[in-house]
Amino acid sequence: MSNLIEKKFQLTEVLVKTTYQIAISKENSFESKPLAFGAGFFINYKNNLFFVTADHNIHIEDHEINARTGVDNFVGIFNNISNKENFSTVMTPIGGFYYMESFDISKKDLNFQLIDVAVSLVDNTKFEAPFLTDEGFRDENGNFLVAPHEQKFEFLDQHIVEPTLEDTYYVYGKIKPTFKGLFLHRENTFKNNLKYIDTYGRYMLLNTEEEITDSEDWAGLSGSPVLNQNLQCIGVLCSVNAGTKSVFVKPFSEITPLFDTIILENQFKKERKNESI
Numbered sequence: 001m002s003n004l005i006e007k008k009f010q011l012t013e014v015l016v017k018t019t020y021q022i023a024i025s026k027e028n029s030f031e032s033k034p035l036a037f038g039a040g041f042f043i044n045y046k047n048n049l050f051f052v053t054a055d056h057n058i059h060i061e062d063h064e065i066n067a068r069t070g071v072d073n074f075v076g077i078f079n080n081i082s083n084k085e086n087f088s089t090v091m092t093p094i095g096g097f098y099y100m101e102s103f104d105i106s107k108k109d110l111n112f113q114l115i116d117v118a119v120s121l122v123d124n125t126k127f128e129a130p131f132l133t134d135e136g137f138r139d140e141n142g143n144f145l146v147a148p149h150e151q152k153f154e155f156l157d158q159h160i161v162e163p164t165l166e167d168t169y170y171v172y173g174k175i176k177p178t179f180k181g182l183f184l185h186r187e188n189t190f191k192n193n194l195k196y197i198d199t200y201g202r203y204m205l206l207n208t209e210e211e212i213t214d215s216e217d218w219a220g221l222s223g224s225p226v227l228n229q230n231l232q233c234i235g236v237l238c239s240v241n242a243g244t245k246s247v248f249v250k251p252f253s254e255i256t257p258l259f260d261t262i263i264l265e266n267q268f269k270k271e272r273k274n275e276s277i
Helices: 011-018 060-065 256-276
Strands: 020-025 036-045 048-053 074-083 088-094 097-102 113-121 144-146 153-156 169-180 183-200 203-207 225-228 233-240 246-251
Touching (some): 036 233, 048 256, 060 113, 097 256, 203 233
Antiparallel strands (some): 020 036, 020 074, 048 113, 225 233
């Protein structure tokens, strides 16, 4: 499906090629205007390919009321392959998401909380089209760092790391979606020089250099991987607080147990299926 990340790649290239843009819809046809846009990424964990995003991208209504409504919206990944004859863009639907909640049995109300990460175990042999870059990025000399229609990347286990106070962190994505006729326009953005502060509960707190004055400058980045200068990933971007420098990231310590549970569940299903044959 994807090329593997190596040290020869530059940070801009890895940011662009590991971040996948998604659309969220009420319909599995994606023919009507999407409810929202977000991001996600692929990671090959223990030889199992997962797609990871923020849960609030999929369960918009749930996170508005902090409760499970039972409504699963549909997620499609942009392949960035256009069909000029009917003004359409190829999208790959991703389903079968696993998601989590937390409870505190010592509290009378159980302190119910939604865990803002969702993962899907995917079979890339069933993908009908490759995932490509949609536009080019050049350096100061005009040379391509990323050219249009290049193959995108997936992470491996070895790219997962813990945050440090010394490292610097980066995020890439697309914001401010607007429709001009039939065409969707969005702005590219790179969030640079983020610094890890500490981990509080289920989230890591990172700080920006300047105060975040407008949350719309980040809307659409939810689900993006957060990378350090060594092309390693510390977690999933979940939210920001306007009027502060605060960026909240879900660490892999909260995600890999879900990966492991899904792998075990699927192994059990296969064993049961083989026993019944």
